[in-house]
Amino acid sequence: MNPFSSGTRLRDMIRAIRSCKTAAEERAVVRKECAAIRAAISENDQDYRHRNLAKLMFIHMLGYPTHFGQMECLKLIASSGFPEKRIGYLGLMLLLDERQEVLMLVTNSLKQDLNHSNQYIIGLALCALGNICSAEMARDLAPEVERLLQFRDPNIRKKAALCSIRIIKKVPDLAENFINPAASLLREKHHGVLITGIQLCTDLCKVSSEALEYFREKCTEGLVKTLKDMANSPYAPEYDIAGITDPFLHIRLLKLLRILGQGDADASDCMNDILAQVATKIESNKNAGNAILYECVGTIMSIEDNGGLRVLAINILGRFLSNRDNNIRYVALNMLMKAITVDAQAVQRHRATILECVKDSDASIRKKALDLVYLLVNESNVKPLTKELIEYLEASDQEFKGVLTAKICSLVEKFSPEKIWYIDQMLKVLSEAGNFVKDEVWHALIVVISNASDLHGYSVRALYRAFQTSAEQETLVRVAVWCIGEYGDMLVNNVGMLDIEEPITVTESDAVDALEVSIKRHNSDLTTKAMALIALLKLSSRFPSCSERIKDIILQNKRSFVLELQQRSIEFNCILQKHQNIRSALVERMPVLDEATFSGRRAGSLPTSVSTSTGTARNLPNGIAKPAAAPVADLLDLSSDDAPAPSSSGGDFLQDLLGVDLSPASAPPGTSQPPKAGTDVLLDLLSIGTSPPAQSSSPASNILSSIQDDKASLANLNGLASLTSLSPNATSASPAPMMDLLDGFGPSPQKKEENGPAYPSLVAYESSTLRMTFNISKQPGNPQTTLIQAIFTNLSPNVYNDFLFQAAVPKFLQLHLDPASSNTLPASGNGSITQSMKVTNSQHGKKSLVMRIRIAYKINNKDVLEEGQVSNFPRDL
């Protein structure tokens, strides 16, 4: 006998593992046990097989690999005794899942056990089949299970019913075989059989409309009667839970009735009375009762309309909602979410209570309630609801703030009745939870502010105020910085004062202070700092009195470790010192950002920059309305907006923003200024400004050209260069001057490949008896894949039978071999066999194809084998 396997008992092993003080100790014990079990397995030890498997199951539960024990399960299942089978099936369900090939091997044993004379063994097999069977097994064993639905012992019938559920879920085609036997289960008295039968019918209805029709017609009345009997049944101790007879059966009946009643007025009518009775009679002081009521409400809400019942249901939910038990409130919110599509008005009545649930201490309830509030908001109640939510934002805990903020922002955007309200609410959110606001949300706010020309002054002043109190909210700072840069003069001069505003005195140096604070704060991130830098440049022309100070602040960033800031600061300094004449034109206010394009892009309808540009082209009027000097200023802003892109996760949106600014700028024909002659730096910066001569072509080519031109200085834009490849048509569409700019952008090499180059056929292999020729071709548009047609020619005077060609390729290649045209090769080149294959080269361009081949055939029933290597493929495959 094996010296290991007689070792520890299961109990001892568990004890040994539990007494381990460290994970390493535990691993050591497990390793030792596993070694012993492996030894026992390899010796095919029978006496302790089931004990070993039990140990393995425990080890498996601890998370150690136990695949080596899988075959042991099969052996135990195949043995004759009940104890072995019991453990074997348990191991099978525990150690294997339906996706493992090993499982197929058990099909035969299962079939035998399903026909066993011992009903407990049949039970084991049904249980295993129901829990882990795969589609193939389901197909193979369905007839057995179907037969067992009529087995004499009810405990087998109920197991067979649940097993059938798994089968029809795996193979819905089999559903029709189960309809009749399932229907007969509905007449059973045994509760186990009844609830499993009802469950089977429910699942049949889900996979087959035929079944649904059948049960609706034949069984609705019977089910209603069963439910009625249940509801009126006297005390039954065996099934009683909290004074209710078998709540499980109640719930399953209600569930099936829901499916039968949905979309069918007659069936719904038939069940009205009993639903009303259940809804009114069931006690709601225990969980079991509430579970039934909850199911009942769900059924009432789903079946065809009956006003009275609906009222009853909504009232139950109202009662649930004010219940002190969190579980009950949770399910009430859950159900109200479904009810809202049926009867929004009734749900609105509970608005106040729902709003209270948003403030609950339980995260699950809060989230559910918030989802529900989100659905409840409409144009008429958006103001009070948003007010409540924003007030709560202050008190909510950190992890909830993210979700809450996202929901508020989305509500405010969706339903805002007027712009000023939108700006106000967003400001509140930004000051309260700015750090949770997503990039696209504050970008949207900037777009809206930019579009509300009468609110520019108001917005910048409000932002300035908020900035003073909530400077720790990053996104608030960004929006404030942007607005101060754009509308700084309005901040100082109180331009466009609204009646509701309190007057505020801000000096020019106060405004610069704010920017300086945000640029110097160590916890500002790169985006904020870069935005502040641009804003400073803009203010330098708006506040002449502060220009010296601004220059100092900008200069300080010359030593920044961040390349982006350093470079900007040098460039801006250059503008301030040497190019006073163009400065004011350069830092003009940005043109109005186009809302339609922005929202379109947010919705994801215009994902790439290429389509962006075409999108903006449609919205040209917006750009044309701008003053002549605008383009230049825009372009600068373009770089400003883009500056943070490398660090920010919302980078691609920023690039989008830039697309918005840019295209209107270059588009208006004749309005753009002639490019100024400038120094190198300026040329770089303004290189986009030089492109307006090309306005006649598509805006896309504008972007391309500028990118090509200033690759030296606008390093950050280089990321965009990749876009160029997306629009090869721009290359051809652009007029002559553009060609220069695009020089070095090479004629696209893909074009060549698209034509599908021709390759000469090559003799891949030749021996004295056999020749193999390859005809090579490429699929257009798929350079990685090579199509090869192999042609075999017999050079000997003998016929080759059972001809078989095999090929192997290294890992970076993928080979797909089609069947050969024949397996007989006539003698002396009097015919040939062709076989095509497809090779995909994952290292296309780096490595060339290579292949090992083996050709087997028979001459006069004698095996011949030829082997070789093909390495003379053309290089660029």
Added chain:
Amino acid sequence: MIHFVLLISRQGKVRLTKWYSAYSQKERTKVIRELSGLILTRGPKLCNFVEWRGLRVVYKRYASLYFCMCIDEDDNELEILEIIHHYVEVLDRYFGSVCELDLIYNFHKAYFILDELLIAGELQEPSKRTVARLVAAQDSLVETAKEQTSSITNIIAQAANV
């Protein structure tokens, strides 16, 4: 449908896992890790439901053990609580005031009982007495088989001695 049943101790040790939907070994470990992080940290008075990957996990704590069942969005959460309780009551009846140690040393028994309660992620038997009777009947089958083998071994041993 119940997608899986988990029993996790307060320390995060797995005491029982039963998967009715297909999860690979890797996914199973991940699921267990994720859910124990989610559930064990929840306070005592909160509701017993957690939303997770578009599904819902219903859990209930009994002494040091968390019984968790993962269900579809449109299943009845309150009923699952009843099913959990149903299972606990059957365990209690079987072991005689069950405790965590019973389930550790007799984990296979806990599985056998669960298999009489649920198949394919659906409830099989609403009567606790029937479940107990079926498990007991199968246990006695095992006992008889054991006695038979031991008596055979005895006979062989005696024969060898003689």
